[in-house]
Amino acid sequence: MTTPRPSRDAVPPLGCPAHTGARTAERLYGPGFAADPMASYTRLRAHGSVAPVEISPGVRAWLVTGYETALEVLRSPERFSKDPRRWQALADGTVPADSPVVPMMMYRPNALWTDGEEHGRLRGAITDSLGRLDPNALRGYVEASADTLIDRIGPKGRADLLNEYGAVLPLLVFNQLFGCPPDIGDKLVEGMSGIFDADADSEKANGLLTEGVAELVALKRRHPGPDVASWLMAHPAQLTDEEMMHQLVLLMGGGTEPQQNLICNGLRLLLSDDRFAGDLAGGSMPVEDAVDEVLWTDPPLANYAIHYPLHDLELDGTLVCEGEPILISLAAANTDPDLARDRRTGNRAHLAWSAGPHTCPAKGPARLIAEVALEKLLDRLPDIELAAPVGELEWRQGPFHRALASLPVRFPPISPADGPAGGSEGITNPARSSSIPPAPASTASEPGSANVARHRWWSFLARWWHG
Structure with missing residues (x-):
């Protein structure tokens, strides 16, 4: 009224x-x-x-x-x-x-902060571009990325799953799906994390985010490829560079910090709640139920x-x-x-995904990434347990998110998995990821420069792997 x-x-x-x-x-x-x-x-x-x-x-x-x-x-x-x-x-x-x-x-002139026809135009470009992702191929890539991370922490027998798994896996997925080289990806993730964190320098974080996304848009104008950023750029909505930047910031916002929180909040629940622990001991991993429970009670936003x-x-x-x-x-x-x-x-x-005309357009991929991340970790480390009482886990401050500050765990050490999905060989000599369908964006074939960008990305991971 x-x-x-x-x-x-x-x-x-x-x-x-x-x-x-x-x-x-x-x-x-x-x-x-x-x-x-x-x-x-x-x-x-x-x-x-x-x-x-x-x-x-x-x-x-x-x-x-x-x-x-x-x-x-x-x-x-x-x-x-x-x-x-x-x-x-x-x-x-x-x-x-x-x-x-x-x-x-x-x-920001993006689909989140607009109404009416303008919202429909921008949201349509995002929805259509995300719709070109192959869920089965995406699952395969997330599994391979999870194996890479688990191989790194496995021999140690303990880890902070937030900083060594939950925060890194969305970065790997984002960089691949958006054709983003590591130097730009680092700026985007650091900037986006900063604007979620109440204790961060928000102006610095916002500037870093703007710088990184501008570089990505310029790269895709020069060298489009079979990736979500290029598909968005080639959409009939004919997004300007500024509009491109802001749609990518929006997608980045949903693909890093909230995704990290969903993964880690799900792991916390699975490792601390007797309902799920009993099912795990019985040989069943109710990952879908755990994700539903988190989305109901501890949504990442x-x-x-x-x-x-x-x-x-x-x-x-x-x-x-x-x-x-x-x-x-x-x-x-x-x-x-x-x-x-x-x-x-x-x-x-x-x-958790909102509702109405502004409901999250990426809830399908986001849920898939979280579920695969949980499934793979529990499969590879079946005897994992929290290294601190659940009541002593610290939560990050801020009005918007529900985010752990760390998630310490311990487990019997394991050796890296055999085959191309595990170990450093899977980093330095990868096959082309199948997470992205082969359909081109605005070019008939991927330019040679994209191969250089991918090589730089994997080289970065190799350096990260070896410390």
Whole structure:
């Protein structure tokens, strides 16, 4: 229900007690929130499904914790916009441009932050390009990449699976699927990780990300190949260089940090929850069930899907003014007490991928990569166990993600696997990956320079392998 718009002078600041019925804004940052976000969600639910929060010092927003209210926002583009240029506190300087959360919320001309026809054009280019991936071939490449990483940690008998597996595997997959050489890939991953991390230099991270993606676009203009970046560039949507850059940043955002979190949160669950441990001991690896459980209870992006009301309105009884950011707590909505628990069993109606017109277009590949990563690790290291009590694992700080700081494990040492998939031979002398279908993008055959770029990429991995 909409309400007549009061004068701006009559509207107290977001989170002001006069505006929210004496409610103070819950902080979604700091070590306390990182360690136990569910406690914050419980306190917020006491005031209804919409409540004021502070996502960084001095940065206020609304957080939706109710499942049905979340769907109302996500599925109502006629009432809620995705365009951050409507964020009035940023536009008028109340929120400084150098705030650490701005890089994750600022306008970029991509499919995430646009509405209507423009959103349809950009999303169509992404969906069509991702649709050219062969899932079976992608599975084979992820398995080979996982074997490479497991061969490296296997002889040691212990590892930090976050830094030595979960964070590296998406990088290998991204570099291959997007035809990205390592020097550019390093910039993209470091920049993207920085804008997710509340303690990082957000301006530096954003600059590094911009630099890396500009270099990748320039490379693909000169030397297109059979990869997602080149297919996106050759799409009938005729994306400009700037649009290309921003679609790649969007895909990068979903392909590195959240993917890493999904893999590691899944491993944490499989190695600590008796339900899954019992099945593992019985010879069954319920990886799909574990991934579903994580997506319901610990989604890699816990609070995001940001929207802005097109006008002052009531949302589940709470007045929300035009231009105030509304975050969807995907984690809280999925665990809404009003959502019958049996509705979560065996179904995928969670909101981890969002919903409505901006639902994640890459959820199929993302889920496949995570499941294969978990399957391969548990297959190669069946006696793996956590090297620290699950309750002592540390979570990274930040309002948006649900991310472990490390995942220490131990296991009986193993030797590298035989054959081309394992050992350093699989790095220095690889066959051409079959993860990418052979269909060309804008050229009939791959240019010779692409072979040079691939050689540089594998040379980088060889140097990494040997330390």
